[in-house]
Amino acid sequence: MSATVTPASSVAGPSLAGPSTATVVCDYDRLTPELGVAALVGGEQVALFRLADGSVHAVQNLDPFSGAHVISRGITGDRAGVPTVASPLYKQVFSLIDGACLVTMDKEPVEGHAAHLRVFLVTVEHGKVLVAAA
C-alpha cells in the first residue's frame, strides 16, 4: 500500500476509500513544494511535505534522535531516488515512503524512541489534504 497519492490521481480517479478517521488538514495549495509544515492530527504532531512532483507525504514530526518536534522543518531530497527528509537538528535522513532512517550519522535515537519515523496515510480530495489519524 502506498502512503501517498498524487493529487492528479485522487482528483481524476474514484474517491479513495480513505480511513473514516481522516482529518482535513489544509488546502493542497497552502503547501509550498519542498517546504514542510507541521499539523495536529488527533492530538499528534505530523510533518507534512508536498514535493516538487506534486506528491504529499506525512510522517511523525517528532525527531527520534533529539526528542524535539522538528521534522517538518527539515530539508527534503532523495537518496538513490527515495524521497527523504533530513532532521534539522542532527541531520539524520529518513525515507518519506516508509519512514526508515537511511543515515543515522552514527547516533542512537533518544531512549524510548525507535530510529524510524511513523508514516501517516495522506489523501488529497477536492483540493483538500487529508491525513489519517493513527
Place this chain on the structure above:
Amino acid sequence: MSTQRIVVVGAGMVAHRFVTTLLERDGAGRFEVEVYGEEDYAPYDRVALTSYFQGTSAEGLLLGEPSLWEDPRVTLHRGVRVESIDREARTVATSDGGEAGYDHLVLATGSYAWAPPVPGVDLPGVFMYRTVDDVARLREWVETRQRFFNRPVRGAVIGGGLLGLEAAGALQSLGATSTVVEFAPRLMALQVDESGGEALKRLIEKLGVTVRTGVATSEVRADRDGNAGTLVFADGGEQLVDVVVFATGIRPRDNLGRDAGLVIGERGGIVVDDTSLTADPAISAIGECAAAAADGHLSVGLIAPGNTMADVAVDRLLGGDAVYMGADTATKLKLLGVDVASFGDAFATTPGALEVVYSDPFSGAYKKLVMTDDASTLLGGMFVGDASAYATLRPMIGATLPGDPSAWILPEGAVERPDLELPDAATVCSCNNVTAGAIRDAVNHDGCHDLGAVKSCTKAGTACGSCLPLVKKIMGAELEKAGLEVSNALCEHFAMSRAQLFSAIQVADLRTFSDVLERFGTGRGCDICKPTVGSILASLHNEHVLGGDRAALQDTNDRVMANMQKDGTYSVVPRIPGGEITPAKLMVIAQVAEDFGLYTKITGGQRIDLFGARLEQLPQIWKRLVDAGMESGHAYGKSLRTVKSCVGSTWCRYGVQDSASMSIALELRYRGLRSPHKIKLGVSGCARECAEARGKDVGLIATERGWNVYVGGNGGFTPAHADLLVADASDEEAFRVIDRYLMLYIRTADRLQRTAAWQAEYEGGLDEIRRVVVEDSLGICAELDAHMAHHLDTYEDEWKAVLDDPERLRQFTSFVNAPDQADPSLAYVEQRGQRRPATPAERESGAVLIAPARLEVHS
C-alpha cells in the same frame, strides 16, 4: 623502576623539541625534567623572529602548547643560567645560587651571534640579531631615533647571509632604509653560487635595499652624541648610519662543555656521536651547541637537524636505537619576499656533475638543477626568486628524473612536467622528518583518508607547512591506487566540488536550484547540496535567501533566519556592529526578552542572544527589533557573523587606531555576505591585541601607520593563528585586500571549509593568495572587486524584507491547521532567574515545569 631526573640546559627551540618528544613518548612516567633557560621567556620560535616586527608579540612567538609547562613531570626555570657542570657529582650549579642533580644531562645551549672585533661594535645603536630581546631593543631604538630625527632612519646590516637579509627586512618593515654589507663577493654564499647571488642581489635591490658585496667593515665610528654614526670600510669608503645590525654568523655556545672537560670540535661545538652522546655517557648535546660526527664535527645552524638530534637523544633514553645521519642542509627561505632555496649538491661538487641552468630575464629568477653526468639522476638544485619546484624535487635527490630536467626550471607551463613517483625513503617533511613511505603507510594502514588525518597521524606539515601540497598529492595518489574515493563530488547529486560548481553556476548564470540541478546534477538534491547551492546563489546574486525556490534549499536556521536549539525553539541575535550599542537599543532588546520570556546571554562575538523563541513568535519579535532600527545578525548563516573589537584609540590610553570605527565599517561592509562557512573578523586598536583578532578569519591589528591584516585564523575545533597578509595598510587598502581575499575564498573553498584550512590547502599557500589579491597575478582582481561592489549595492536586511512579505510570513506558523497553538511538547524549568529546557527527568517528575502558555504574548 625509579624516576630518572633529566636536566636540560637551554630553553630554545631544540630544547623544546626534546622536552615535548620525551613527555609524549614517556608513557610510563619514568622521567622528570628540569629545564633551565637564561632568557625570561618560555621557548619561542627564533626562526620567526622577524615577524616580531610585523606586529607579532613575544607571546605570539611561543612554541607549542603552554600546557606543556603545566605538566607535573616538567619544571621550567626561566631567567636562570647554568654556570657549571660537576661531572663527578652529576650536578649543575645555577646562576640563582642553586644546584641540581641529574641522572642524565642534555646540553641545548645553542649558539651566539658573533661579531668581528672591529672598533665600535659596542656603541649605542649597534645591535645583534639573535633573541627576542635583541629585536625588541632594535625596534625601540629605530622608533626612538625616527621620532628624534623626524626622518627615515638610515640602517645598515653587516652580513649578507640568511640572518643579515632577515635583519634588512626587519629594518625596512620598521620604516628604516637599509644597506646590506657583505664581506664575501656575493650574498648568501653558503646557499647560492655566483649567478644565484647576482640574481638575488638584483631582486633585493628592486625592493629598495642597497647591497654592497666584497666589502669589509673596519670600524663603526661614533657621531658627536656617542652613538653609531658612520660605517668605515677597509677600502676607505664611508657611509652615514643611524643604526647598525651585525649578522655576521653564529658560534656554538660550548663553554659549559669545554669547562667540564668534554671534547670540543676544531671549529667549536661539543663533539657528539651519532646518538647525540658526548664523551660522557651521562651527557648529551643537541642542536647548534653540538658538533656531530655525521656532520664532520661541525655545528649546523639550522633547526631541522637540531630537532632530529633531539629526537635521537629521546629515543636513546627510552632504550631505542635511533641514529643521527647528519644534517640535510636543504633550505627554503623567503627573504624580503624573495624565495631562496638550495638542496643536495647545489654547488655541483660531484665529479662529472652537470648543471642545468635557467635565468629568467623578466622575473629575475635564477634556477639550477645539478644532475649526474648522464643527466638522469638528480643531485641537487638551487632556486632564487621562484622556488615553486623545490618541494617536489628536494625529496628526489638520488632518484631518476624522468624526461627533460629543464622542464622543472622553465616557467610553469612552458614544458609539461612529468609526474613523479617519490621513493618511500624520500623525506617529504624535513621539519618533522616524515618520509613519503610514512605518509603512504598512514593512508594505507592507519585509515587516514584526508589531509587532517594524515597530518595528525604523521606530523607531516605541522611545523612550517611548506610540504602540505606534496603531502596532499601523495595521499591522493595512494587513495586512487587503493581504489578509494578521491572524488571531490559534493554528494550523490552533484559530481563536482563546491568550487567547480561555483564557477559552473556563475558561467551558466543560473539563478534557481531546479535549473542548477537540471544542468549539472541528478535526482532531487539533498540536505548537502541544497544548502550549498543556496549559499552559492546567495554569494553570486545576493538575492533574498527565501526568494524564488531558495527557501527550501536552506537549513532550518537560514530558512527561518534564527538558530534552532535542542528543543526545536530558536535563538534570536540582532546585529550589534562592533559590539557598540546605544542604551536605547539595549532597552528594546531587554524589553523584547522580558515580554517573550527569552533566556538572555551575551555571546562571544560581543552581541546578545535571546533563546527560546518559537517559530511563530519570530516575526513578532523581529517586528519590534526592526522597528527599533535593528537588523538581522546572520547568526544562523554561513556568512559574516561578527567583527569583534576593542574600544580603540577614542577611549583607550594605549590605542593607536580607532578600532571600534573600523570594526563597525567592516561589519556593515560584509554583513549578509554568504560564504562556504561562517566568517568572523576582529580588530585590535594596538599590538596588545585585546580583540583576539589573530584568532579570526580576518584580523586587523593597529600599527602606528595603519593596519596589519592577518588572515586564516580560527578558534573552534582546530585553533589556528592568522598569518600576515599585508602590513601597515590604510583603511581603503585594508578594505580592498579583504574584499578580494573573502571573494577568492568564497569562490574556491570547499563546502564548510573555514579560511584556515582553505588557505593551507590553496596551491602555493598564503604567498600565492597574496600574489593573487595584492599583485593581481591571475588578473581577476577587477572581477573580485566588482563582485564585492555588487554585494554592497544590493544588501538588504533579510528580516525587514520578510516582515514586508505576507507570503513568506506564512512560513512562520506552528501548525498549518492550528496556527494559534504552540508546540505542546515544550517544557521549561527556571534556573538563576531565567528558563531553560527541562531535562527528560524533570519532565518525568513534572514538578518544576513552567508551562509555555504562561509566556504567551499576543502583540
